[in-house]
Amino acid sequence: MLKISIDKLSALYNAIAADKELILPVRTAGVVDYASYTEGADVAIDTLKTAKSPKNAFFPQFETLYNVNKKIIPVDASAEEGACEGAGVALRSTLSVEMAPLVDKDFVIFGIKPCDVKGIEVLDNVFLAEPVDNFYKARREHGILVAMACNEPEESCFCSAFGIDAADPSKAKADVAVWMADGNLYWKAISEKGEALTESVKSVFEDSDEAAVDATKASIETILAKLPNANLSLDMWGKGVLDDRFYSPVWDEIFKPCLACGTCTFVCPTCQCYDIKDYTTKDGIQRYRCWDSCMYSDFTMMAHGNNRNSQKERFRQRFMHKLSYYPDKNDGMFSCVGCGRCVDKCPQSLNIVKVIKAFEASKDKEGQA
Amino acid sequence: MPMINGEFRPKIVAFCCNWCSYGGADLAGSSRLSYPADVKIIRVPCSGRVNPMFILRAFERGADGVIICGCHPGDCHYSTGNYYARRRMTLLFSMLEYIGIENGRTRVEWVSAAEGVKFQATMNEFVEKVKSLGENVRLGDLRCKD
Amino acid sequence: MQGLIDRLKALLADGTVARVIGWKKGDMSYNPTPAIFNSVEDLDEFVYDGFCGANLSKMMIDATKLEGKTAVLLKPCDSYSFNQLIREHRVNRDNAYIIGIACRGKLDIERAKATGIKGITEVTGTEHDGADTVTFKTLYGDKEVAYNEIMLGRCYMCKGKEHVIADEVIGESKDTAVVDRFAQVAEIEAMSSAEKFEFFKKELSKCIRCNACRNVCPCCSCRKCVFDSTKFDSQQKANVDSFEEKMFHIIRAFHVAGRCTDCGECSRVCPQGIPLHLFNKKFIKDIDTFYGEFQAGKDPEAQSPLTAFTFEDVEPKIVSERSKG
Numbered sequence: 001m002l003k004i005s006i007d008k009l010s011a012l013y014n015a016i017a018a019d020k021e022l023i024l025p026v027r028t029a030g031v032v033d034y035a036s037y038t039e040g041a042d043v044a045i046d047t048l049k050t051a052k053s054p055k056n057a058f059f060p061q062f063e064t065l066y067n068v069n070k071k072i073i074p075v076d077a078s079a080e081e082g083a084c085e086g087a088g089v090a091l092r093s094t095l096s097v098e099m100a101p102l103v104d105k106d107f108v109i110f111g112i113k114p115c116d117v118k119g120i121e122v123l124d125n126v127f128l129a130e131p132v133d134n135f136y137k138a139r140r141e142h143g144i145l146v147a148m149a150c151n152e153p154e155e156s157c158f159c160s161a162f163g164i165d166a167a168d169p170s171k172a173k174a175d176v177a178v179w180m181a182d183g184n185l186y187w188k189a190i191s192e193k194g195e196a197l198t199e200s201v202k203s204v205f206e207d208s209d210e211a212a213v214d215a216t217k218a219s220i221e222t223i224l225a226k227l228p229n230a231n232l233s234l235d236m237w238g239k240g241v242l243d244d245r246f247y248s249p250v251w252d253e254i255f256k257p258c259l260a261c262g263t264c265t266f267v268c269p270t271c272q273c274y275d276i277k278d279y280t281t282k283d284g285i286q287r288y289r290c291w292d293s294c295m296y297s298d299f300t301m302m303a304h305g306n307n308r309n310s311q312k313e314r315f316r317q318r319f320m321h322k323l324s325y326y327p328d329k330n331d332g333m334f335s336c337v338g339c340g341r342c343v344d345k346c347p348q349s350l351n352i353v354k355v356i357k358a359f360e361a362s363k364d365k366e367g368q369a
Numbered sequence: 370m371p372m373i374n375g376e377f378r379p380k381i382v383a384f385c386c387n388w389c390s391y392g393g394a395d396l397a398g399s400s401r402l403s404y405p406a407d408v409k410i411i412r413v414p415c416s417g418r419v420n421p422m423f424i425l426r427a428f429e430r431g432a433d434g435v436i437i438c439g440c441h442p443g444d445c446h447y448s449t450g451n452y453y454a455r456r457r458m459t460l461l462f463s464m465l466e467y468i469g470i471e472n473g474r475t476r477v478e479w480v481s482a483a484e485g486v487k488f489q490a491t492m493n494e495f496v497e498k499v500k501s502l503g504e505n506v507r508l509g510d511l512r513c514k515d
Numbered sequence: 516m517q518g519l520i521d522r523l524k525a526l527l528a529d530g531t532v533a534r535v536i537g538w539k540k541g542d543m544s545y546n547p548t549p550a551i552f553n554s555v556e557d558l559d560e561f562v563y564d565g566f567c568g569a570n571l572s573k574m575m576i577d578a579t580k581l582e583g584k585t586a587v588l589l590k591p592c593d594s595y596s597f598n599q600l601i602r603e604h605r606v607n608r609d610n611a612y613i614i615g616i617a618c619r620g621k622l623d624i625e626r627a628k629a630t631g632i633k634g635i636t637e638v639t640g641t642e643h644d645g646a647d648t649v650t651f652k653t654l655y656g657d658k659e660v661a662y663n664e665i666m667l668g669r670c671y672m673c674k675g676k677e678h679v680i681a682d683e684v685i686g687e688s689k690d691t692a693v694v695d696r697f698a699q700v701a702e703i704e705a706m707s708s709a710e711k712f713e714f715f716k717k718e719l720s721k722c723i724r725c726n727a728c729r730n731v732c733p734c735c736s737c738r739k740c741v742f743d744s745t746k747f748d749s750q751q752k753a754n755v756d757s758f759e760e761k762m763f764h765i766i767r768a769f770h771v772a773g774r775c776t777d778c779g780e781c782s783r784v785c786p787q788g789i790p791l792h793l794f795n796k797k798f799i800k801d802i803d804t805f806y807g808e809f810q811a812g813k814d815p816e817a818q819s820p821l822t823a824f825t826f827e828d829v830e831p832k833i834v835s836e837r838s839k840g
Contacts, residue, residue, distance in 0.1 A: 029788075062753040228636060257574075266725045297739075297743055349541055
């Protein structure tokens, strides 16, 4: 294990940023989100929860897939087949299709929390399964995750319900695990990519003992156990519950305050639905994709119309997807990681925890939902 | 930046109402009163038809300046359309100025069908103003740029 | 609060109303959810405290179409929104029973957390007749904060303690205004053009286009928003270009200009902390300056300034004349 004093972190940032893009929590106009490091950026590394998840780095809110460009070129018409006598210069238009480039440079996401690392695992199961999403795959191959322990978990966190250990990022599927303890940042490579990164920035570190973070780990564990939703029961969810939950009467009431905004979806580290659209640019068409939200009225809209016409159905889609459909397809793995962003951000204070609790309560009331 | 012979040529969109200002433009044309070809006229039934979105859309698509021309207050073919337009445009221009868009890029002018000379003078003046402000970089969509 | 609950129960029990729109206890002490209560038993979960900031008037659009009367709890500022909805024929007044509830300013959990409070397990002192300090019990120790230091931004620009419409008023409200409601707008107006542009660019670049501002807005009551049209050459879900965030917020503010009651819900719900009220307040300030003082929702009969005119209205060139460049 290596260490560096927290006062000297900018030396570490500069060392990483020397040849790689460094993405870390930065404060802009009062809000902390993952952004590229630049000299003088207001880095807020001790932020527990950024407003948005870091999924943007692998699956950006919008990205161009390809561009179609139209070009008008003058040609000598007299040389063309069947040209009439005296034909001169004619204008012909050509179309070219240009694929958007894939990411080909390494980048580092620094300070990603164990829940968000798990969130990326959730995305992997979607985008890296056949048919593989090339844009995502390229970013995954070039992205290096430096996962950080959550020093002071908050009441909206419920990652332990999904078996995530916020105290020990070395258990996460990241490349480097770091802890902040007694004025130092402790650094431990946990993958090959992580070893390589460590090698390139080794000069800024001092050696340290593995035991240095034990006390911090223990104190985080203590807090984690005390969190109000630490033992959130997921008994009613997972594989094979689709029919029972889908038709539950609980949905009839619970969705009502939902505004149908996309806040929960857009701050979520695991939401992966996207829409593909065309934009008419000056000389052509840009085909791009952007995040979609199941809360929106045009979600999965087709030529014949929409297959989810009510907000109840759209609301149900979001939670069934996270707690039932996804586990059905991924061996019981949930597509919620308990980061608690929706808990913090929902304008109506309606969130996945309340949904899970409402189902638990309905079970207590009637024996089953 | 669109340059012609080393000189910046702004793109100007002029929304002209069918009954007065378009007639004014017509008169300017038939009287051979010249004004810069940078002005692209879009005929609308009434200045009251101009939706704020039209103006933003014009900027999005690369306009450097947008001018709305309608009948003089009191002369609207539909009696009151230009009065509503006047309020809307005042508020919209004020908002654009508020978010940092140079206010010389927008203008409203009342031009009657008899005022070919005024049409010419207005356009000359507006083009000069926008030229002095340079290219519109604050309110355009990058994807629509040259 | 017990008195309020008893009154609601009585209204439901004697059939005066068929349902009540209020707030339901959250799973934490600061996250109540707006809810519809259909029976006396349901009301056991009712709550009304400092965190009940949501404006419930928009829920009445659907509720007043149902059979029977719906009671709704409105704070003084929410009552303006309800009046505006009456003005626009979006709610059926005959099917509404408006209970004006007392308000002493509503709390902003984000503002509380910004003071360093985290790991909250219990919050006390948030009731209407509670203490002047709010006590936060947290996993990292207890903390007390003055109630009036952690209110929603809009409460510091309170519109007053009177309900503009109500069938009955329960309790006494407090006017919590301490700053001029247009102070922030005036501050921006005084900036140079380049500074204004930088300010809004920074704020708007945070926008994730979740549409929460639109969906919560009691004025945004179109059945289908122009930004949701599939034929609209814009992406309603993402700011694909920096132009789109500007367009969305300008057009949204314009669509509610002259109708916006300045309830401040847009800024309250924005997950990215964008001060969206600055757009609406700008329009209100301009309307006040150019066309005379106007408070939307104050009078359900009043003509909206954008559907009216006078022969003497100012010309649009006033904008450049008074501008500092």
